[in-house]
Amino acid sequence: MTISEIKENLNLSAVLAHYNLTPNKNNMLLCPFHEDNTASLQVNPTQNKYKCHACDKKGDVIQFVQDYEKLTKREAILKCVTMIGQVITNVPSVVKVETVTITEDKSIFLEKMFQSFRKGIFNSPPAKEYCKGRNLDLEKLSIGFNGGQFHHGTRRDETLINNCLAVGLLLDRNIISKTGEKAFNVFGNKSIVFPLKNKENQIVSFYFRSTINNENSKHFYLKNRSGLYPNYPNPATKKLILTESIIDAGSLLQIDEITKNHSVLACYGTNGLNEEIQNAIKELQQLEEIIFCFDNDDAGKEAVTKYGAMFLNEYPNLKLTTLELPNKDINETLQLHESEIVTELLEKRKSFLSSNEPFSIEEKTTKTTTKKPTEDPSDSEQAKQKAVKPNFGTAIEFLKAKDLLKRLNAEIGKSGIVGEENSRLLLFLIIISYMNKSPIHGIVQGSSGSGKTHIIGSIADLMPGEDVLRFTRITESSLYNWGEFDLFRKIIIIEDLDGLKEEALYALRELISNQFLSSSVSMKDKKGNNKSTRKEVKGQFSSLSATTKGETYEDNMSRSFLIAVDESKEQTQRIITHQNKRNAGEIDPKEKQIVVAFIQQIVRSLKYYEVVNPYATKLQLPDKVHKIRRLNEMYQAVIKQVTFLNQYQREQTADGKLITKIEDIEQATEILFESIVLKVDELDGSLRQFFERLKKYTKAKDTEFTQREIRQEMNISKTQLQRFINSLLELEYIKYKGGFSNKGLKYVVDYWDNHQKLRAEIKDFLMLQIEELKKIR
Incomplete structure (x- = not known):
């Protein structure tokens, strides 16, 4: 079998499944080649290739196996062939590796191995010294040490070796030792060992922590990891402490006060509160409180926010609190302090919903004695949670409920976007289009300081962080230098579109219009000679950009919506009121975090679907609309996005496409x-808002005004006002009336259009059309 035949017959998706690696819906997963907190490894199933955007590991299916198992190229080829189930016939000196099965009960075998590791730790001074340095008590904790010698010398036994190969404790690299015997690599060599247990309290897997100072090889789990540490919680558990790591959990298990009143459960990192842990928690019928004891860093705090919101959504009456650690993690804290500090930290633990209020056991006891006899002591805390917690259940339940868009819009408002109700919902529909084959784009236009950057940034915060790329600037050729699929199913946020040079704008336009960039580049071959080659970038992404001059870009970018920031006095007052409430402490920042985390769950719950609109041929736009062909396509695209968002409430065609309902068109x-x-108006959003305010100030046609009067009345800058005046003069909406440049030029409104009447006519046209559709439904 040739290498090309291996690649043809072995799909990367199958290899990932073999290693229990599951990409998300965007074909991203946590990179197994470095400690990864966010999904940074991109998989291209069609081309059988992968690339990590963080550590730059990349290659084909053979390279993945080589990197994952740290093999030579020949060993990787061999491994790939065994996965296909065939024997290499044209690669010399390669031995076929047969599948090894365990010859006894796995849990019994792992128990025997752990007892061997347990003896090993007491016979290893370096291991004992390591545990002492980590403040881990070998007498109180079940810890072993893998010295890598369990299959050597008199202990060498074929049954033992086969069983170790089957569970993953030994790795067959097809190496022959100097003595002529087959040699094996030891998994988790020179590591302390912690057992992971199933519901029956049997050992089903191991966690290894390297005692060697190797930055790239700190943590190891046996293949097909399962089980919990230290075990499944007692069914009678009322208070459960969740730690970020196994060593943190072990550190707490050494304290009698903790084990007497609490159960402890370890997560497998900030992204490691897995399904098995969640299911174990669901079975705790008497559970009253979860206490987070994660690391005191940004990743730990973000994880607490994410998982806290998840638990709050699923268990609205559950008490959620956090320990605020004085050091990096609980293990380091106990290295530097006496164990009594944990009791102190527990007494001062903070409510997840209000980080400013300590949850003191003594205070709570005192308060309960002063309550009215008919009042439940837990009522105030539950009422506080219900007051802060948005009115929703799980993300799926939310997506299935009535008035989805209305309720979603309300939650977007709670995330910190004040006012702008229709605009913020439109921006949300635009940004989630990155999941579909034909994404759409938004350009938010407003004056300097109008909040346009804030609104696009806030909308982007509602998306899964791993899918968002934020840029303050884009250089001329940078878009050409991305990897082929780096911009595939992504969201691009451009804070200042005005700062992009023409070459960058051209590349962006091409990506938006054609989802594709192609360039001819020079590169050196293996011999050092320059060679021309073709470089391609595929760009299936949605984007939001901010600009002060939207029409300039909107005209040149197909599928781009121009959205004007509301710069009215009323909107300004709404924003100021919100800012004042926040600074006065009347707005709880935890509420925003909970809502943001929940909306991210909603987005992650959406699945890719194509949409068919059976009413598409019956929809028309007003004749007054200019660039009606482009707007019609965008109108249909937004209808599809509404249907897509309502996917849990829509019927499907025989081939699985979502069917648009009239309600989607109406929304x-x-x-x-x-x-x-x-699109009807020849004035852009900011200019229209200014002109309407100008008409309101002058009250009648031919009323004279100066720039100074308008500056003072509307409180806008000289530069901004000059731009508005020049534009209105050019479009003949105003004209010079007289005056002198040194004393102030005078102007009058020359064209007094009836914008409100035009708006009403357009609204009536569209609504009447929808009413007609309802009649023929």
């Missing part, structure tokens, strides 16, 4: 109305 029309009006 899309309402959301898109302002953008349709902008």
Whole structure:
């Protein structure tokens, strides 16, 4: 079998499944080649290739096996062939590796191995010294040590070796030792060992922590990891402490006060609160409180926010608290302090919902004695949770409930976007289009300081972080230098579109219009000679950009919506009121974190679907709309996005496409109305808002005004006002009336259009069309 035949017959997806690695819906997964907190490894199933954006590991299916198991190229080829189930016939000196099965009960075998490791730790001074340095008591904790010698010398036994190969404690690299015997690599060599247990309290896997100072080889789990540490919690558990790591959990298990009143359960890192742990928690019928004891760093705090929101959604009456550690983690804290500090930290633990209020056991006891006899002591805490917690259940339940868009819009408002109800919902529909084959784009236009960057940044915060790319600037050729699939199913946020040079704008336009960039580049071959080659970048992404001059870009970017920031006095007052409440402590920042985490869960719960709109041929736009062909396509795209968001409530065609309902058209029309009006209007959003305020100030046609009067009345800068005046003069909406440049030029409104009437006409046209559709339904 040739290498090309191996690649043809072995799919990367099958290899990932073999190693129990599951990409998310965007074909991203946590990189197994470095400690990864966010999914940074991109998989391309169609081309059988992978690339990590963090550690730059990349290659084909053979390279993945080589990297994952740290093999030579020849060993990787051999491994791939065994996965296919065939024998290499044209690679010399290669031995076929047969599948090894365990010859006894796995849990019994692992128990025997752990007893061997347990003896090994007492016979290893370096291992004992390591545990002493980590403040781990070998007498109180079940810890072993893998010295890598359990299959050597008199202990060498074929049954033992086969069983170790089957469970993953030994790795067959097809190496022959100097004595002529087959040699094996030891998994988790020179590591302390912790047992992971199943529901029956049997050992089903191991966790290894290297005692050698090797930054790339700290943590190891046996293949097909399962089980919990230290074990499944007692069914009568009322208070459960979750730690970020196994060593942190072990550190707490040494304290009698903890084990007497609490159960302890270890997560496998900040992304390691897995399904087995969640299911174990679900079975705790008497559980009253979960106490997070994660690391005192950004990753740990973000994990607490994420998992706290998840538990709060699923168990609204559950008490959630956090320990605020004085050091990096609980293990380091106990290295530097006496064990009594844990009792002190527990007494001062913070409520997850209000980080400013300590949850003191003594205070709670005192308060309960002063309550009215008919009042439940837990009522106030539950009432506080219900007051802060948004009115939703799980993400799926939320997506299945009525009035989805209305309720979603309310939650977006709680995430910190004040006002802008239709705009923020339209931006949300635009940004989630990155999941579909034909994503759409938004350009938010507003004056300097109007909040346009804030709104696109806040909308981006509602998306899964691993899918968002934020740029303050893009250099001329940078978009050409991304990997082929680096921009595939991504979200791009550009804070200042005005700062992009023409070459960068051209590349961005091409990606938006064609989802593709192709360039001819020079590179050196293996002999050092320059060679021309073709480089391609595929760009299936949605984008949000901020600009002060939206029309300039919107005209040149197909599938881009122009959305104007609300710069009215009323919106300004809403924002100021919100800011003042926040600074006065009347707005709990935890509520925002909970809502943001929940909306991210909603987005992650959406699945890719194509949409068919059976009413598409019956929809028309007003004749007054300019660039009607482009707007019609965008109108249909937003309707599809509404259907896509309602996917848990929509029927499907025989081939699995979502079917648009008239309600989707009605909602899309309402959301898109302002953008349709902008397409009719020859004034851009900011200019229209200024002109309407100008008409309101002058009150009648031919009323004279100066720039100074308008600056003072509207509180806008000289530069900004000059831009508005020049634009209105050019479009002949105003004209010079007289005056002198040194004393102030005078202007009058020359074209007094009836914008409100036009808006009403467009609204009536669209709504009447929808009513007609309802009649023929």
